[in-house]
Amino acid sequence: MTLLVLAKERFDDLTEVEEKLFSEIQKTGVAVFHEKWENIDPSTADLPELRAECVAWLLTDRKAGELITHRGATVKGARLTGKLDASFARFPWQFGLIRCHLLRTIILLDASLGVLSLSGSRITLLIGDRMQISGGLFLDDGFAAHGELRLLGASIGECMQCSGAVFCNEGDHALTGDGMHIAGNLYFDSDFVAIGEVRLLRSSIGGDLICSDGVLINEEGTALNLEGISVVGVVFLRELLVAGRIVADVAKLDKGLELKNNSWRSGGFLSLGGTVVGGLCDTKDGWPAKGNLCVNGFTYEAIHDEATKNVAERLAWLDLQPDDEYRPQPYEQLAAVYARNGFGSQARKVLIAKNDKLLWFYRHRSPLKRRKTYMAEFLKAQGDERIDAAERLLPDRFKAETDRLPKHNWGRHFWHWFLGKCVGYGYRPQRLLYIALGMVAVGWLLFGWGGGQGAMVPALAGAQECPRFQPLVYSLDTFLPLVDLEQKSRWVPDSRVAWSVGSLLGGYQVFHILMGWFLTTMGVAALIDRLKR
Template sequence: MPDGPSDAVTLRATFLRYLALGGCDACQLPETGLLVWGAHIFGDEKHSEDTKGLDFEGATLPHDLGLVFCHIPDPIILRSAKVKNLFLHGSVVKAAIKADRLQAEGGVFLREAKLAGKVQLLGARLGSNLDCDGAALQAKGEALICDRMQVEGSVFLRGAKITGEVRLLGARLGGDLDCDGAELQAKGTALICDGAKIAGAFFLRGGATVSGCIDLTDATFGSICDDPACWPPELILNRCRYGAFQGNDAPMDSDMRLKWLALQKPKKYGQDFWPDPYEHCAKVLREMGHGAEATKILIEKERLQRKARQERLYRDLEQAREEWTNSPEENSTNISAESDTGKLLRLRLHLTLIAIWDGITGFFVGYGRKPFDAVWRGLIPLWIVGTFVFANAERHGAIKPNLPQIQLNPAWVSCAADQRGQLDCFLNHPDAASYPRFNAFIYSADTLIPVVSLEMQSYWIPDDRSDRGMLARGYLWFHIAMGWALTLLTVAGFSGLIKTDNTK
């Protein structure tokens, strides 16, 4: 490939344009089009930068145009042009390629090309692929601009080295966006696909490296095929939609997907939290058969969303406190001072109650995502504790019959002075032979679960005439209250009242 002008391989841009458009009757192009190999092509126009280079603006090229391993120091202008296929394999282009609104029946092929200026394909329409495999693009700001581009095939950036932003805003791809092995470097956003619709997959594997942010806001993909080793330092997934995770390297477990979601930095953009990416990720995992992993994603989403709400309330509290501190004149009257103090107290109380409620619902029912956790974390431990408490009370005779007629029965009354204890004396009396015996295990369950009646609670109650009985009676009220609370919490979890959305 030539490094500069040479009499043997130098072509004027105007002459090349003349040949490509079929202007020479004596040298008609073959059906395969015009192929130039290893030439130095220089712009020979005397006008502005836009017309100095190889200018095909608005032209219709009836065949393919191939500039292979050529050296082109000036712009290539293809705005509103029509061409079969454009080949720039291995060529060095020192200036921009301006191909806005280009219409290609086939594709645009930039394999192994070295491009030192912007490549602009705004609003272009390609019947095949945009192939940049192995290409090196370097530009200040945007390197590859494909906003609103429509491609029937795929966009290939495999092994490409791109310094500058790759833009696909509002693009429509019938195939894939393949970044396997690509090196994307940018100070801000390395790849932005805001609003893009990509029917195939988004590939980010094979040792790909990204030094900037990948912005997939409002983008749609058929699937995502990624490798955690290739994830960017920052990711934006708000309103991004995809149908599945695919590939051997793509993680399906919640731990890795939570790390993937955590690459987002909503506070950088003035937002407390983006719940949508978590909900959609959980939806996809559930549809793929990973229901347990989806639930973990949603629980973490609830935790982060509630944490963001608490942080917002805390900011409101701090702002109110600062306003109250910085307004001494307004706070000089008693009425104003009492009003502001009341506002601060209300905000503090609200924040405290929210924090307590979030802690309780998170621990016992997973914010409504795991209602059965209330059984394992609340009801069963209380059942066991209650069994020991009530068994200890029975062992020391601090349990008595709960029926008034039994408490007035001569057998019970006559046992009050017995040395064995009133309870033991009564249980050994013939009149108590048919009375249900106390069972601490069943009694604990009967008093704990309000929707279950085992009839033990109606027959026995801790005897508050002794210290142990008073403690057991006090615990009984706590036991009953916690049973109701945990049962209602479980029901609320199943009904979806606790969740912050309707995601299943």
């Protein structure tokens, strides 16, 4: 029995085009209905029509499947009318609709196919939840979908090729692939266009995710959602035009993330909160504008050799985050990477910048200053902007915002500022040595001057033996706690006359001793802190 005979038993009114379909599929596995199918636009070309249920029957009928060879079933250059429902099909060979125009939905729920190729075709809606494809999925070469592509929980045994495709479902999901498994690479490149959200929540990719040389548009929402995705290879986000959000929170990118040469429209936002990557390779123009980046919780093992390791440029990158709350983790992560790679000096600069950022919040984001700022914005605003500004002053909303800020008081503010100036927040303890040497030098000059004026006298009047007064040793002896160089115990300023040189030196000596105790204590604390780190 031939496939055509079997089809006539199933369909009473086969057209000439449909008869050709069954004959050619059994002979060669390919049915061509347009001589120039390689160069046509299926949505406008004059294509012969055949019923979609005839194609679906090839995939779902057991007897028909026995008559189809390993070449599979591929249709080129046809217009399919009606719904193509091949749910639960078991077709181990290639199934292709190349340069075809499908007027209604393709349904492949729980279907099992060898290869699925829709290259160059125009479709409206594809529903392929839990579809199993042992080979590759090809939605490339000018493929266009003007509706949702839904592939929830689908499994692709090799690559998923979407190069040069157009996914258009404005304001909604263009591709929904939650929980997909792709064993090979996933390609969104070569002038790929997505209008609507491309969503791959909690999906896994065994190769690379290449998203480059394309357009992602969903201005009022998320353009690319990679939340929770797991990628064995590298995620490439390069040479993209982005209008909307790219969300890749809590993702796991084993080999790395590359961001280069992207163009971000106004409002374009990138979120990498909680994401773990093997390595980071980026350029300055790969990231969005100030206020539109979230890297809180973003961790990476190394910075690629092609990316900048300049501290100033890296700190400028971290400064792209919004100033709505204090986020120390990104600074600590960058410092850890520097330290692991032997760049201790750069690591300390980053940690100092982290504390400088905290000091900035103390200065500019105290609740009082924030309330004054919001009030000024409210008074200047007009229309709907005035309403939005008023809402920011509502007690509950204002409290929720200020609760995210570092707790502010002037004592803590001053102490943090003082530590920054004095010891670089503990990361530049050598400043204590410079201050101490300066104090000793000042003491040397003042006590030496006082000795020359006769204002330094023996501590014990009438003592038979008194060592010679030495200003430098005296300055050291009075400055260093718990040290006796037999100068401060033998010589004292002559303070018997008020406002004399001796009385002024006596006042300075008290300050000199107190500074010695303070700086020594700070030095010991800094040393202990360094040993802990």
